[in-house]
Amino acid sequence: MIFQIVATIALACTAIYAYSQGKLAPRLTKLTILITICGEYLVLFPNQTTVIASFFGVGRGADLMFYLWVLLTIVMLLNVHLRLRGLDDRLVQLTRQLALYEAAAASREPGLSNPGAR
Amino acid sequence: MNPTPGMNPMNFAVVVIPAFNESALIADVVAQVRRVCPCVVLVDDGSSDGTADIARSAGAIVLRHAINLGQGAALQTGITYALQLGAKAIVTFDADGQHDPDDIPSLLAVLESGAGAALGSRFAGKALGMPATRRLVLQAARWVNYALTGVKLSDAHNGIRALSRDVALRLQLHEPGMAHATEIIAQLAEQKARIVEVPVTIRYSAYSLAKGQRLSNALRILIDLMMRSFVR
Numbered sequence: 200m201i202f203q204i205v206a207t208i209a210l211a212c213t214a215i216y217a218y219s220q221g222k223l224a225p226r227l228t229k230l231t232i233l234i235t236i237c238g239e240y241l242v243l244f245p246n247q248t249t250v251i252a253s254f255f256g257v258g259r260g261a262d263l264m265f266y267l268w269v270l271l272t273i274v275m276l277l278n279v280h281l282r283l284r285g286l287d288d289r290l291v292q293l294t295r296q297l298a299l300y301e302a303a304a305a306s307r308e309p310g311l312s313n314p315g316a317r
Numbered sequence: 318m319n320p321t322p323g324m325n326p327m328n329f330a331v332v333v334i335p336a337f338n339e340s341a342l343i344a345d346v347v348a349q350v351r352r353v354c355p356c357v358v359l360v361d362d363g364s365s366d367g368t369a370d371i372a373r374s375a376g377a378i379v380l381r382h383a384i385n386l387g388q389g390a391a392l393q394t395g396i397t398y399a400l401q402l403g404a405k406a407i408v409t410f411d412a413d414g415q416h417d418p419d420d421i422p423s424l425l426a427v428l429e430s431g432a433g434a435a436l437g438s439r440f441a442g443k444a445l446g447m448p449a450t451r452r453l454v455l456q457a458a459r460w461v462n463y464a465l466t467g468v469k470l471s472d473a474h475n476g477i478r479a480l481s482r483d484v485a486l487r488l489q490l491h492e493p494g495m496a497h498a499t500e501i502i503a504q505l506a507e508q509k510a511r512i513v514e515v516p517v518t519i520r521y522s523a524y525s526l527a528k529g530q531r532l533s534n535a536l537r538i539l540i541d542l543m544m545r546s547f548v549r
């Protein structure tokens with residue numbers, strides 16, 4: 200029972216985190232939430248894992264859980280990658296606005312006709 | 318701001334040059350371009366070798382990125398600034414000296430005839446000193462561009478091009494790196510802009526080849542484009 204509680208909390212945290220990232224990568228978020236729901240089902244009904252595992256051609260239920268976990272990790276890694284790209288975009292915007300602001304400020308200064316001059 | 322006294326700011330073309338650590342040649346490039354088109358906006362993409370100061374001395378308006386972002390980001394910054402200046406046409410031009418400023422008037426003439434974008438083509442024009450591997454990569458890039466954008470061109474990733482104000486206003490480059498060259502074509506196609514290819518001359522030198530894109534970059538550009546389509 201202890202493991203079930205720990206796993207449920209962990210999966211719930213994962214789902215909440217994925218939900219919070221919904222704007223950045225909606226498709227990934229939906230996929231992650233779906234996987235955590237499947238994971239929770241298997242945590243609550245461990246005997247089902249063997250049934251489902253044999254249906255999918257995996258010998259033991261524990262193996263199926265392991266594969267699911269690997270899949271989830273990959274999805275989360277992708278999510279982090281996409282978040283980094285989003286940050287990159289914002290850095291580009293910020294740097295561009297700074298360059299344009301400096302240019303505008305320089306053009307307003309009398310005697311300084313060349314923006315970017317320091 | 319009026320960068321060229323006596324000239325109607327609503328009626329001029331602006332040449333945008335993105336540059337990163339190009340101190341060796343940038344003075345010559347800016348001076349040669351200004352002989353043809355006086356208003357040059359150089360976007361210094363976080364150089365550490367004094368590119369900005371040299372370009373400014375050569376007569377360019379200089380914008381500085383505080384950090385290095387990539388050629389695509391620098392181009393978008395330059396285009397945005399050129400539009401703020403009131404540019405009617407925007408010419409993009411590489412900083413490594415491989416383009417010929419004398420090609421600029423023919424690009425602008427195409428815009429005056431009603432085209433939305435005039436794209437330089439080295440394969441319709443001349444590519445002096447081009448290594449065989451570069452030719453091969455560019456031909457492959459042409460087909461990648463065609464597959465991704467639906468626009469069939471005779472050249473790919475050629476930095477010399479001219480955009481009308483209307484087209485430039487609707488352009489929003491998101492690719493900070495070299496994948497912007499494909500992104501521009503894709504956005505032109507989305508806008509249904511009239512694209513005309515113009516024969517240009519590219520002169521490869523030891524310098525431009527060292528500064529230019531390497532074979533390994535081609536794969537990186539492809540991954541950038543695929544990841545971008547995944548995110549959007």
